[in-house]
Amino acid sequence: MIKAILIFNNHGKPRLIRFYQYFAEDMQQQIIRETFHLVSKRDDNVCNFLEGGSLIGGSDYKLIYRHYATLYFVFCVDSSESELGILDLIQVFVETLDKCFENVCELDLIFHMDKVHYILQEVVMGGMVLETNMNEIVAQVEVQNRMEKSESLVGSVAKNGHVTFPT
């Protein structure tokens, strides 16, 4: 199970947080701070696994992260997940973002947090891996974006046509 997914930048500013277990807001912030503290002092050429995040779960949990340019993608997982598998998953997720945003950069994540969430929802559901094929993920995201677009069309019609109908 994945317990949490955190994305923050080189200064520890959160760009996306997703907890699959409830934590109060201040606790969430504390976890982000602690995780950032742990991750940020590590060189880029050390391993991508980290133990000892004391706030989020006990010894069964580890942090698996990747560092891309200005962003850290951190997954907190328990021992039922394959470590290398999660590393691949992060790669898939980032590549998907890259495809959906066309050359993704931190700004995309800053301004479209909701969209990033929607993409993530196609990859991980409730802490379990849902889909690992990038093309599938992109296709699902695109269909839903199209639906949103068509709705905004119909929506404007509904607003102007003084339509009243009973249910």
Added chain:
Amino acid sequence: MALKIVKGSIDRMFDKNLQDLVRGIRNHKEDEAKYISTCIDEIKQELKQDNIAVKANAVCKLTYLQMLGYDVSWAAFNIVEVMSSSKFTYKRIGYLAASQCFHESTDVIMLTTNQIRKDLSSPNQYDTGVALTGLSCFVTPDLARDLANDIMTLVSHGDCVKRKRCSVLIMYKVFLKYPESLRPAFPRLKEKLEDPDPGVQSAAVNVICELARRNPKNYLSLAPLFFKLMTSSTNNWVLIKIIKLFGALTPLEPRLGKKLIEPLTNLIHSTSAMSLLYECVNTVIAGQYCSSVGSVVLCVQKLRILIEDSDQNLKYLGLLAMSKILKTHPKSVQSHKDLILQCLDDKDESIRLRALDLLYGMVSKKNLMEIVKKLMLHVDKAEGTTYRDELLTKIIDICSQSNYQYITNFEWSVSQPVTPHPPGISVSWWTIRVFAVAQMATLLDNAHLLTGSMQRNGICEVLYAAAWICGEFSEHLENPLQTLEAMLRPKVATLPGHIQAVYVQNAAKLFATVLKSQEGNTDSTTAQETSQLMIDRLPLFVQSANLEVQERASCILQLVKYIQKLQQKDVEVAEEVIALFAGELNPVAPKAQKKVPVPEGLDLDAWINEPPSESESEDEQPKAIFAKEEPKHSRPRHTEVDEKELARRREARKQEQANNPFYIKASPSSQKVYQDAPGVEHIPVVQIDLSVPLKVPGLPMSDQYVKLEEERRQKERAEKKKKEKKKRKEKRSGRGKKHDSGPESEEDITPAHMVDIVTEEMPENALPSDDDDKDPNDPHKALDIDLDKPLADSEKLPVRSHRAAEAPKSPAEDGDAESAATQEPKKKSGKEKREKKKDKDRDRKVSLKCSVSLQIQFSTSRIFNELSPSSFWVFNEKKSSKHKKKKQKKEKEEKEKKKKKKKHHHHHHHSDGGGEESVQNGTVEEEEPLPVSVYDIQGNLQDGSQVVVSVIFENKCDSFLKSMEFNVLDSLNSKLQRPEGSGPHDGLTVPFQLPPGVSNEARFVFTVQSIVMPQKLKGTLTFIVKDSSTHEKLDFKLHFTCTSYLITTPCYSDAFAKLLESGDLKGSSVRLEGVNMPFHHLLARICFHHHFSVVERIDSCASMYSRSIQGHHVCLLVKTSGQTVSIDAKCDEPTLLGNVLDEIKQTFSQC
């Protein structure tokens, strides 16, 4: 499409959307908090508006603010509002916000149950997906219970792969929150392991792996299935999960381990994926105690390759797996010691920690000192507290493992300043006591050097042990008086309370020893000075904030005062004082208390005395507790004598406590008193940081011991060699070569002292067990459920009791059509109530309920069709009973049947009163009492040729119904969608069983080629009545009206005009005579029953619009004059139009 050509001009015109908010926050870096608070005010305003788009935008912004750490739970209700929007766009925003900030104690969550249920059964798979994703984050026990059945329906009847996959995954969350659902749902989950879609399959594997990880023994029976999957699957994700699952199963079933070896080794050799290789190795390790040595060697070889790899990640994993092998095959790992020690120097902390773990298992008598020395070097170098703490703990663990069996030189071990040896060591090894006591005394003497830095590091625990050792074995002390003095230094008062308590208690022991040593001395000044010292210093502890310190100190203080009096009278007291602390102490196992078996007939929960009255003062309680801990050796005489003074003091203290409301809390004031007390200032406070090697003056450096030990060993070896030489010379046989070749073997090293290790005391009858450390709060404990037992009748998923036969109430009765929309919820609940009442009266029989309707957005309309049943009430006749008992039973049943029949007629009386069932077709039941069938037809927006029919099955008989199969005779035009591989006449299994009185809903998908004609499909439902175990059949007809293919679609008047002008549409008209109802009722009726929406209405003339699922436009112009209604209609499909008009006509002919 004409509709889409027309573009609405207004879109959102809010003050701020998410992007604006983010931009604003970035532009207000200095006063971010202030800016955000104004934004929150704006959001609050937006949430107050009625426009759902504005609300959704506000909620979206809140989701962002939540990420920044702002509590947005106050908007929970608005989030629910947005979730229940019919538009996917808003719904998605709502669910996202909910998944970010809802949790079990969010109270509005219970309002969402029905909304989620509606979304789960939505024809739009994305609505379902969004709802499932959201639900997976905030599912509560209540939601899990209420929605379990809906989710199961999705699992088995989801037409879409993605929906299926999501619903399988969410089952895990449902099980966690509602463990009762596991057993009834498990068979279906198991089915999904063999689902044709790899995604669904991997989801099922995922869920079962999660379940099995916690309670593996319940899933052993699935092993063959997983074995098949493992050998056939090529998906690495699935393989990894399965292999992980086997890792959990093999320790329970040795045969499985053996069977797995071959495919796993094949995978290890063949796979190129490191992740897979690694998991295979892991699983081989898990089953290793039964597997061959060869496979373990292979694993270790592979792991060595991983560790030597330049990729740090692989190195880490290699070490991780290595530590698992270590537990069972330490020998094979020990040969790689070089590599592991090398990893200790790695720059990466994660890797160093893993290497440390490994070292623990590699320690032997031979290399212990060397390894610890190396580790001590690292302690000095270590930066960062986590790593240093870990190092220290590891050193202690390494030294103390298996009851100190590897420690050959205890002097060395005791001298390690960082090792807070539990008193256990000194108790266990009699021989080294003297030495240990001396060491500890020196340590105590120098304690002031340590305290500064130690308090931070928690190493002051060593003082706790030291004080105790010195007190308990004070007879070995060279200079007890000096130690006593050291223990009573004012600086001690800064130590943690529990250590002070030990100090005080052991000071008393030392005092006794000093007295004893002075006994017989003619000069009694030393003894009296010692008493004075105690009396001078102890008041400091009497003032302690720590209750225990206070108690002990005041007790001992009074004791010493009394002793002083006796001393002044030259009475010899030493013997009596020493008797206070007489008696040997044996080490007791930490778990011993827990292991004391409860004697037979002892009820621990029963009151021994009457429960204490409420009025008893709480002040007494801590004392009572303390009294129990009081050493048992205290002599009654002393206490008797002291009684008076003690009582007086206690009284005084009580008074003091009564005046001080805060006395229980640590009072900082009293602490200050210590620090300001004279004698504190002149003590230099030396800050020692551990980055400086820890050296306690007076203690020999541990290195010296290493040298000493080496010398000792060399000597021994030399002696041995001599002996052996002698032996060899004597024997002159060649087999002695083994002995001196290579380094010395374990057994050759003799301990410096022969120590007898005293095993820790355990109570009699204590059972050895390891289950002491299981967490009782683990949610997975509830999921420890035997899954192989057959399902009992009572085990089923809760089904919502009844909501089916909501007959459409004629809108005419409800007044204005326009208000109907708002009245809808009320109407429903009213109806439900009526339904419930009816249910009570209603005969219990199996019934199949059907209603035709299209559920699009918020228009729900249902048309009821009566079905003619044929052979329904016949199951008793078919049964041929062989036993008398059965016959009797049958007779009983028949009697009951008669009763039921009577009741049934009664029911019909009622339902006629409701008058809804027969409205549509007028075909009421024929000869036999017939079940009412309700079904629900929903067009699928995504696919113009798909129609979903929801059928509600209600069991009204007294027996359990199972193995229901639903079958429809396909026509050329309409076909029931069956799973791949089944023939065109096969029935579909209804995915649930029906206990008596329960109803449940199943959905079936039909493909319809042409929608221009109404259709009637004949079908049968077969089922088994459990009591009689006979097959029963129920015939029914499904009526697909043309109306049911229409979807209420709002239309803009411009678009409507354009559509009419386009000339593509063909006209037709119909006249209705004798319609006696207000015009707006008439319109409402058309809207309600036939899924139209009003485009424009001018006086007694109105234009209406609807669309079919295949995109046909249907336009109506309705005019009324008197009792005549004329409808001019246009549609691009004349046949469809004709049929729709016929249906409209029929609707009005019935009123």
